Amino acid sequence: MKLAKKSLIALAIVAGITGQAYAADQSTATITQSGTAEVATVTQTGTLQTATVTQSGSANLTAIIQTGTGATGQTATTTQSGAVNAVIVTSTGDDNTITSTQNGSLNSETIAVDGISNTVTTNQDGFVNESYTTTLGDGNQIDVVQDGNFNDNNVSQDGDNNTVDVDQIGNSNSTTTEQIGNNNFATFQVDGNGNDGVIKQTGDNNQAGLLSAGFSLNNGNNNDVSVEQIGNNNLGGAIGLDGNNNNVDVYQRGNDNQSIVYSLTGSGNDVDVDQIGQQNAALLSMASGDDNNVTIFQDGNNNNVGAGLIAVLDGNDNDINITQDGDNNGTNFTIDGDSNDATLTQTGDQNIANFSAIGNDNDITTTQTGDLNLVDLLVDGDLNQSLIAQTGNSNRVGGLSAFSVDGNDNRLDIAQNGNRNLVTGSQSGTGNMIDVQQTGNLNVANVVQN
The missing domain is CATH 2.160.10 (UDP N-Acetylglucosamine Acyltransferase; domain 1)
Structure with missing residues (x-):
């Protein structure tokens, strides 16, 4: 993408293009440029399409393509300040709203929307941040904030009324979000460096992500959170990873499953949760210390680990391995100390x-x-x-x-x-x-x- 972006800018500069707008009837395209070698193109098809481009700095590129299919119209607004930033917007449908803001250098965005009443808002501030968002369906919402350098974001939505909220504050953070279905919610909010998030949701009414215990930005470095949900009404992720090098991996297949890691404090913690079935719950609360490993596998229905947030780790070098195979099984544990090993198997x-x-x-x-x-x-x-x-x-x-x-x-x-x-x-x-x-x-x- 970086090579393609630079090639587009170079081509535009050589061709001497500073601003072009191709608007259909009752559509408006406004381009305001201050600086040098700014490039902006707007292409509109349909009625009541609105595009606003504001560029200041040097060698920034904006390309907007709007294809309207209804009577309400679409809106795209881009603002660029800095040098060699690029945003490409493709919007097809009706009542879609896209807002892009770039400040800094060598930032790039690709936004593609196809449907009705979708909203995409992106904000990049820094150096070499990249964001790619694709939305197919109706009533979807994407909010992306990148403040730092070398952050990467990828979002794909296929369905209706899905929401993605990504905040990357710091450097070298990476997020990938895929939603297939309806009414899914995914969030990844970090303040730090080198954090990675992968969220995949297939089904309806699923919720997943990472955020702090105060439901805001999670502080820390090199934390990895991966959540995959297949089914409906599943809840999975981490609330409050305090420290560095924490890993949380959640896999849920079925309906109405819950897996939450709450207030994981320390370094080098590994948490893996696999749930297959219906209405299983794994709740790990107040995991504090270093080098804790927790592996939980549940296959069946109505199984619980740490129901009511009773599962607690407090200490160093604890290993917990829990397997429940069947229905209506329950496990509650509290570990307080160093070098504890606990293995449980219920069939x-x-x-x-x-x-x-x-x-x-x-x-x-x-x-x-x-x-x-x-x-x-x-x-x-x-x-x-x-x-x-x-x-x-x-x-x-x-x-x-x-x-x-x-x-x-x-x-x-x-x-x-x-x-x-x-x-x-x-x-x-x-x-x-x-x-x-x-x-x-x-x-x-x-x-x-x-």
């Missing part, structure tokens, strides 16, 4: 796992296969290891309250194979070990170590 329906690890170097592994199983575990101390495996239906670890492990160097191994087995109790002290194995049905074990 079946209506299984619940609640665990909390407060301390350092805790390992928690929970595997539940069957239906209506429950794990409720609280660990408080250092170097604790917990391994729980339940196969069958209606098995429980923890009764009316959580099974508590409190102290240092504790190890807890529980295996239940059968139906309606129960383990309750607690550990408290140093160097304790528990190994409980139950096979069969209706077994009860109450273990207390103090």
Whole structure:
């Protein structure tokens, strides 16, 4: 695009073109130029087309092509100040409004609209910013702000009443947004350098993006957010990435799924969420620290991780890996400390796992296969290891309250194979070990170590 842009400007300068307007009946084209080697062309077909071009500086290029298909008319307004900026506008349809403002040098824009009542507003301020927007449909809206250098934006809309809001403040930020369907909303608002956003929405009424906890510009550098939504009424993205080098990747296929990473604080965090099915939710709140890795996969319907924003990470080097395969499963966790590892796998329906690890170097592994199983575990101390495996239906670890492990160097191994087995109790002290194995049905074990 840069080579093509420079070639267009060079051709226009050689040809000696300073301003040309080809207007149809009842259409208006106004070109105002102050500077040197400014180039502007306006071509209008149809009635009540309005084009306004204002250029100041040197060697700026504007090309507007309006093709009207209705009685309302279209409006295109471009303003350029600086040197060697370029904007190309192609507008087809009726009641479309395009506004472009460029200030700086070597900025380029391509805007293409085909439909009715679409609105595109772009603002570039800086050096070598690029923006490409394409809209096909009715009632769509695109707002783009680029303030800095070497920012890149690509937007494609195919459908009706879609909205894209992009703010790139800083340098070398990149955003790609694709919307296919109706009533989708995408936003990427950053203040920093080297941030990348990719948002793909296929379906209706989806919402995705990145913005701050105050619903404004997100501050930070080299943060990457990728959201792909296939279906309807899905919500995915990140609210508040405070720090640098954070990565959030969300994939949703189905309807009414939710995945939100809220207030991720620190550096080097990786969050990957895959949801396949209907009405699944993964909500990660107050993830604080460095080098946290969270991988969540849900396949089924009505599964929840961190319902009510209970999923919390606070510390360094935490690894969380959660897989839920089935329907109506739930997981809530709280990690507070350093170097904690938690792995959870639930296969079946209506299984619940609640665990909390407060301390350092805790390992928690929970595997539940069957239906209506429950794990409720609280660990408080250092170097604790917990391994729980339940196969069958209606098995429980923890009764009316959580099974508590409190102290240092504790190890807890529980295996239940059968139906309606129960383990309750607690550990408290140093160097304790528990190994409980139950096979069969209706077994009860109450273990207390103090």
